[in-house]
Amino acid sequence: MTMSRSTQATEHKTVIKLGGSLLERLTPDFFKGIQQMIESGKRVIIVHGGGPAINRKLKEAQVETHVVNGLRVTPAEAIDIVQTTLIGSVNPWIVHQLEQADIQAVGLNGFDGGLMKASYLDQDTYGYVGQIDHVNPALLYLLKDAVPVISCIGRTDKGQALNINADTAAEKIAAAIQADELLFVTDTPGIKVNGQTVTTTHPDEINGWIADGTIYGGMIPKVQAAAGCLDADIPAVRIVNEMLEGTTIFKEVAVK
Template sequence: MLSGKVFPQSSLIPKVSVLPNANPIPVSFVTVKEWRIRGKNDRWHNVSSSCLKSSLESIVTPESHPVLAQNRVNILSEALPFIQKFRGKTIVVKYGGAAMKSEALQASVISDLVLLSCVGLRIIFVHGGGPEINQLLGRLGLKPNFVNGLRVTDAATMEVVSMVLVGKVNKHLVALINKAGATAVGLCGIDGHLLTARPSPNSDQLGFVGDIASVDPSILRPLIDNNHIPVIASVAADKTGQPYNINADTAAGELAAALSAEKLILLTDVAGILEDRDDPSSLVKEIDIKGVKRMMDDGKIAGGMIPKVNCCVRSLAQGVRTASIIDGRLQHSLLLEILTDQGAGTMITG
């Protein structure tokens, strides 16, 4: 467990005592612009650090101050066991919620993806785009409608969904990842028969909202083998070519299962699974499928968390090693989840 005092600032940097005669302090990720290092004779020394553009830069950017340079070396050393554990493994990340709406959080997620790709993780990035869809519907004079949290998708709405997710959001994310130094390739479920859809059982109410009938990940394998990052919009088609709006959590879970992924990660707007829904401090850090089902039976998991948990349970049942629901409101939550044992939400195991 990486530990250390957290100061309420904005830039991800490590905290470690490295001055002569100082007591060792475990390395941790802390968010500070001004941070302190305890030196000899119990004196405190203030060290300024500018806000860095990405998680990668925050670790490897050269610094003139020898202490800061040593800290970066130390934190890379601390991350080594986690890099070794996940190097070469497939990680499926579903992106949405607050992390998608905030430009600062979006930059954090993109830089995390690039860093993880650089150290050898095979990343699959699945996204939705509900707010952007609502914005365009409003500009076209169409009112969004929902039933049990699912978007009612008639023919006109389906056209907007395809335009926004495949044509706008997907290419925007690809451009951001490419700009950050990795190589991304934009796809949707229709490409290469990646996802084949079927009508939802409630299609009479929901219209062109689909479930996933089958997954063919063959188009993804050469991409991830060449260290590219597939960016996948949650739109699919049935065997007749009719497009369907697919829940992005569901798409990510089914892709993770088809790829025998090491880990499925869902970025959300909450801390994770809470023992008490009214108490944010009651976060459940790790739980197995039996424990999740017991919490659902007790009514502790309800509302919008139910489909996310069901998605995780289904992927685990199909061979995914672990599934995590993490807090996308935290900067660098992906790094916290993968490169530390502290995590950034709830991890569900089989």
């Protein structure tokens, strides 16, 4: 099911990606801020990670994982833990916080309505980590009166769960619904260069910072996802902290 901007002209769609490392310090005021966004007429969809919670569960199970190119390597013994933690623990917590702010919310994952169909990114390197092949937004369009809260678990054609990077999932979902803006809410106020937050930038500049090591680790998939959304004509992409302060990324260099 595909819907064009013309058929959704009166609806401003905002995708908010919540970083797992930030979740545990979000305050009720943050969720009230989302309520205000909704009251202003914005359609909000939340995509979330859950790194710290997953780390605790893996440690309890004595399962070791590591990160390659900003992605968590997910061996066979880890994928069930990742799946149950995201879907069974982190997602319900976010739904509850939204409901405490008088926002109706529904928890979802890639299995629901065929929302995120995926295939192995590179099984030899990353294990059970997926790349999204298709997003089916039909279920999201049906949830007119509730905020979808999406865990980043995709599924293969054979029904295997795969761990999806939350930044990438947010990008693909925003593109699929032709969102008006995408906010990456994280524990850092945007992109930092030489210790200072950059207020505005563009993909060419970002690629240079990746090449010289200024941008590294988990920030790489975040900025790459932002650039991907710009290529999909998402008008505004921002990397912000819980106060919604940070970096706005434009498709091209601003004319001065």
